[in-house]
Amino acid sequence: MAFILALVIWLICIALTIPFVLKTWWMPDPITDHARAVDAQMALTFVVTGVIFVIAHLALGYAVMKFGRKRSGPADYNTGNERWEVLWTAAATVLFIGLTFMGYTVWAEARFADAQSQPSAGERVVVEVTAQQFVWNMRYAGADGKFGSLNVNLIDDSLGNPLGLDRGQPDGKDDVIVPRMTVPINKEIEVILRTKDVLHNFFIPELRLKLDTVPGIEGRLRFKPDKVGTYEIACSELCGLGHYKMRSFMDVVEQADYDSWLQEQYSFLQ
Amino acid sequence: MTEVAEYVEVHRHPEPTSFISKWIFSIDHKVIGIQYILLAIVAVFIGMGLSLLVRLRLVWPEKSFAILGDLFPIGAPDGVMTPEFYLAMLTMHGTVMVFMVLTTAPQGGFGNYFLPIQIGAADMAFPRLNMLSFWTTFLSFCALMVAFLVEGGAPISGWTAYPPLSALNAAAMEGTGQDWWIISIALFCIASLLGALNFIVTTLELRAKGLTMMRLPLTVWTWFVTAILGLLAFGVLLAAGILLLLDRNLGTSFFIPGGLVVNDQLVNHSGGSPILWQHLFWFFGHPEVYIAILPGMGVTSHVLATFARKTVFGYKAMVYAILAIGGLGFVVWGHHMFMSGMSPYSAFVFSVLTMCIGVPSAIKTFNWIGTLWGGKIRFTTPMLYAIGFVSLFVTGGLSGIFLGQPTVDLWFHDTYFVVAHFHLIMGVAAIFGMFSGLTFWFPKMFGRFMSEGLGRIHFWLTFIGVYAIFGPMHYLGMIPHPRRYAETTGVDFLAAGGANEIQYFITIAAMITITAQFLFLFNFLWSLFKGKVCTEDNPWEATTLEWAIPSPPPHDNFAGKIPTVYRGAYDFSLPNAKRDFAMQCNSDEMVFPRSSGD
Numbered sequence: 001m002a003f004i005l006a007l008v009i010w011l012i013c014i015a016l017t018i019p020f021v022l023k024t025w026w027m028p029d030p031i032t033d034h035a036r037a038v039d040a041q042m043a044l045t046f047v048v049t050g051v052i053f054v055i056a057h058l059a060l061g062y063a064v065m066k067f068g069r070k071r072s073g074p075a076d077y078n079t080g081n082e083r084w085e086v087l088w089t090a091a092a093t094v095l096f097i098g099l100t101f102m103g104y105t106v107w108a109e110a111r112f113a114d115a116q117s118q119p120s121a122g123e124r125v126v127v128e129v130t131a132q133q134f135v136w137n138m139r140y141a142g143a144d145g146k147f148g149s150l151n152v153n154l155i156d157d158s159l160g161n162p163l164g165l166d167r168g169q170p171d172g173k174d175d176v177i178v179p180r181m182t183v184p185i186n187k188e189i190e191v192i193l194r195t196k197d198v199l200h201n202f203f204i205p206e207l208r209l210k211l212d213t214v215p216g217i218e219g220r221l222r223f224k225p226d227k228v229g230t231y232e233i234a235c236s237e238l239c240g241l242g243h244y245k246m247r248s249f250m251d252v253v254e255q256a257d258y259d260s261w262l263q264e265q266y267s268f269l270q
Numbered sequence: 271m272t273e274v275a276e277y278v279e280v281h282r283h284p285e286p287t288s289f290i291s292k293w294i295f296s297i298d299h300k301v302i303g304i305q306y307i308l309l310a311i312v313a314v315f316i317g318m319g320l321s322l323l324v325r326l327r328l329v330w331p332e333k334s335f336a337i338l339g340d341l342f343p344i345g346a347p348d349g350v351m352t353p354e355f356y357l358a359m360l361t362m363h364g365t366v367m368v369f370m371v372l373t374t375a376p377q378g379g380f381g382n383y384f385l386p387i388q389i390g391a392a393d394m395a396f397p398r399l400n401m402l403s404f405w406t407t408f409l410s411f412c413a414l415m416v417a418f419l420v421e422g423g424a425p426i427s428g429w430t431a432y433p434p435l436s437a438l439n440a441a442a443m444e445g446t447g448q449d450w451w452i453i454s455i456a457l458f459c460i461a462s463l464l465g466a467l468n469f470i471v472t473t474l475e476l477r478a479k480g481l482t483m484m485r486l487p488l489t490v491w492t493w494f495v496t497a498i499l500g501l502l503a504f505g506v507l508l509a510a511g512i513l514l515l516l517d518r519n520l521g522t523s524f525f526i527p528g529g530l531v532v533n534d535q536l537v538n539h540s541g542g543s544p545i546l547w548q549h550l551f552w553f554f555g556h557p558e559v560y561i562a563i564l565p566g567m568g569v570t571s572h573v574l575a576t577f578a579r580k581t582v583f584g585y586k587a588m589v590y591a592i593l594a595i596g597g598l599g600f601v602v603w604g605h606h607m608f609m610s611g612m613s614p615y616s617a618f619v620f621s622v623l624t625m626c627i628g629v630p631s632a633i634k635t636f637n638w639i640g641t642l643w644g645g646k647i648r649f650t651t652p653m654l655y656a657i658g659f660v661s662l663f664v665t666g667g668l669s670g671i672f673l674g675q676p677t678v679d680l681w682f683h684d685t686y687f688v689v690a691h692f693h694l695i696m697g698v699a700a701i702f703g704m705f706s707g708l709t710f711w712f713p714k715m716f717g718r719f720m721s722e723g724l725g726r727i728h729f730w731l732t733f734i735g736v737y738a739i740f741g742p743m744h745y746l747g748m749i750p751h752p753r754r755y756a757e758t759t760g761v762d763f764l765a766a767g768g769a770n771e772i773q774y775f776i777t778i779a780a781m782i783t784i785t786a787q788f789l790f791l792f793n794f795l796w797s798l799f800k801g802k803v804c805t806e807d808n809p810w811e812a813t814t815l816e817w818a819i820p821s822p823p824p825h826d827n828f829a830g831k832i833p834t835v836y837r838g839a840y841d842f843s844l845p846n847a848k849r850d851f852a853m854q855c856n857s858d859e860m861v862f863p864r865s866s867g868d
Contacts, residue, residue: 001649009661016741025745025768041677049668056635056664063642064657074843074850076644080584092632096625103677108614152529152536197532198435205750210680212610215434215544216527219611234761236684238428238754240441241354245760
């Protein structure tokens with residue numbers, strides 16, 4: 001019994017660890033510096049927890065095997081070992097809290113972009129993303145760089161005005177609203193997150209960014225993609241029966257392609 | 271009662287005579303404990319059945335199951351489960367398991383039965399309050415079941431019931447299912463508050479002569495701290511539930527901001543915040559995790575020491591670790607909300623505090639292995655489950671180190687990695703604590719042993735089975751597979767990343783593991799009537815007071831003679847002693863260790 005139990009404990013430990021070491025199922029390649037920083041913190045965490053995981057299971061299996069065999073005389077009398085206790089406690093404290101300190105700025109930098117600054121054309125592309133059951137609406141401010149004002153009373157999905165944009169007002173005339181996001185490569189993108197109804201969550205795996213769209217609150221994320229491609233946006237907060245299929249895409253394209261895409265959108269508005 | 275050296279006479283209560291006062295509306299803590307355990311057994315099989323439906327829908331979304339079409343003509347027309355049905359089953363699975371299983375059996379069940387006996391009391395401090403706790407819990411369970419039957423069916427907003435989805439029928443579905451859910455939770459909170467008060471007063475006031483706090487069995491410590499957590503946490507959930515009920519039915523807007531538009535219709539609410547619910551819910555929800563797992567830790571320490579024939583390694587450190595986990599459990603609720611738009615300043619504080627919980631958890635693991643070290647292990651079934659608990663606790667605990675860091679949580683939040691994490695630590699580990707406790711105390715409770723042979727087969731199938739289910743969910747988290755998706759077809763990266771194969775594997779593993787649980791049920795029922803008779807008071811050669819009285823115990827436990835306690839709870843294998851255990855009520859000077867108790 002002792003040997004079999006130890007063996008099973010070790011085999012489970014090995015079986016769980018191997019796919020992580022081989023990266024059998026793994027994250028898609030990152031497309032921003034932020035995403036690469038997240039991956040580095042992830043790798044560090046895997047090493048620290050992986051070592052503890054393996055040591056703990058080795059020790060558990062060994063204790064079961066060694067002290068589960070028949071032995072003569074009583075068990076040892078041992079009420080504890082303060083030196084080892086303190087040493088182990090200190091090591092755990094340093095490792096766990098150290099990890100937090102090493103990683104916390106990565107996330108803060110993506111969130112602490114100066115949210116108040118006005119988007120100026122050429123410097124930064126601002127996309128307002130409004131979630132609703134079960135679609136994503138992407139809005140661009142247009143050539144004037146200013147978003148038109150929204151009015152909930154104008155919202156009408158059937159008339160093609162999901163956000164309630166007031167087209168009569170000058171800022172709103174050239175706003176572009178599309179179901180799919182297009183952004184230029186190597187440029188800072190700011191996403192403003194809103195929702196019309198319930199909680200949703202804006203998640204693009206390749207960006208390693210995730211933020212709830214909270215009713216009544218605007219969320220902001222910044223990133224700078226450096227790889228052309230099409231990336232899926234998946235809702236990551238339960239939003240109702242269509243949650244599993246609430247998705248869209250982000251196309252990262254060359255600047256020239258982005259400009260012509262934008263011109264094309266303007267032409268539809270004429 | 272040859273073990274008892276000295277005792278204190280106390281007033282005796284007459285034994286109830288009618289069937290109703292003895293077995294239904296009983297004020298005997300032992301009967302109430304068994305009632306809680308039976309309720310949990312009924313609930314756990316319902317919860318497990320719901321998880322099976324969830325697993326089937328994930329793997330075969332289009333498949334028709336004829337029996338479902340008959341049972342649920344709306345949720346599963348022609349036997350094909352709709353996405354709403356999937357979400358309803360998932361919501362009810364979580365709610366049934368967290369409240370009706372993980373919160374009832376470990377505390378209300380085993381705690382009720384054994385806390386008074388282990389501290390040398392004839393009953394709980396407030397026996398009638400105790401009865402009221404159970405029957406309120408039972409009402410709460412009934413209210414939850416009503417949610418299945420009302421028009422519109424069970425709620426679909428998850429066990430966390432985040433508004434506005436849970437507050438606005440237009441966004442979810444018409445019907446009163448969510449209301450019944452809230453009523454059930456509110457009743458449950460009231461019952462748990464009453465129970466918590468009772469546990470705390472009993473532990474503080476009714477300990478036998480000589481039983482100082484630092485001589486308490488670790489099981490009593492965990493039940494005591496769990497009761498304190500319950501007292502402070504359930505009131506908050508109760509308040510939140512009432513506010514949500516008001517939002518749904520009386521037009522208030524605690525959780526609903528203005529300007530929401532659902533299905534092109536402007537919602538007539540304004541001024542609230544859904545974030546408020548999240549704070550209130552998780553202020554309860556995080557301590558709830560420890561309410562579920564702490565008693566399992568206590569049982570594990572208790573059983574490991576008994577069957578390794580060793581005193582608990584670092585008893586004091588274990589007590590401080592229990593207190594630290596309980597205390598820190600109240601200041602980390604924000605880590606559930608890292609992705610809700612929380613300021614990175616707050617998140618950093620919550621993150622550091624969360625990581626701090628890893629420290630007492632590491633101490634406990636170290637001491638469990640330390641307890642085994644140098645022991646003379648007896649591989650009884652309760653011991654196997656306790657060793658399994660340690661492994662599951664390590665595995666489930668370490669994934670918390672990922673989720674506790676906002677930077678890494680960016681990837682894992684709301685994925686199957688989280689599902690793997692909390693199932694291993696608060697679900698499966700806690701259940702292993704219950705398996706261990708039930709097989710360990712069964713001879714004391716019913717005067718018969720559970721079958722060792724069946725118990726072993728069940729252990730192997732379940733131990734390997736739960737790792738086969740929840741281990742691969744970590745890999746799903748790497749793909750990354752968001753949780754609460756009714757199927758894997760809605761998003762391209764799931765199939766491309768290999769999610770279908772893993773989900774298929776998990777469903778097969780779940781079907782086998784679920785089947786194995788009927789082995790345990792059979793073992794339980796069969797042993798009640800046909801199990802090997804236990805004639806001894808102390809069949810496991812254990813040390814605590816429940817083993818100093820007959821199996822099963824008489825009506826008021828100690829027949830009016832409360833033993834005096836002379837030593838700590840785990841005096842095993844003392845040097846120079848005649849035998850390898852010394853019971854707490856044993857005054858034999860020859861077997862006193864120099865530093866026992868204090």
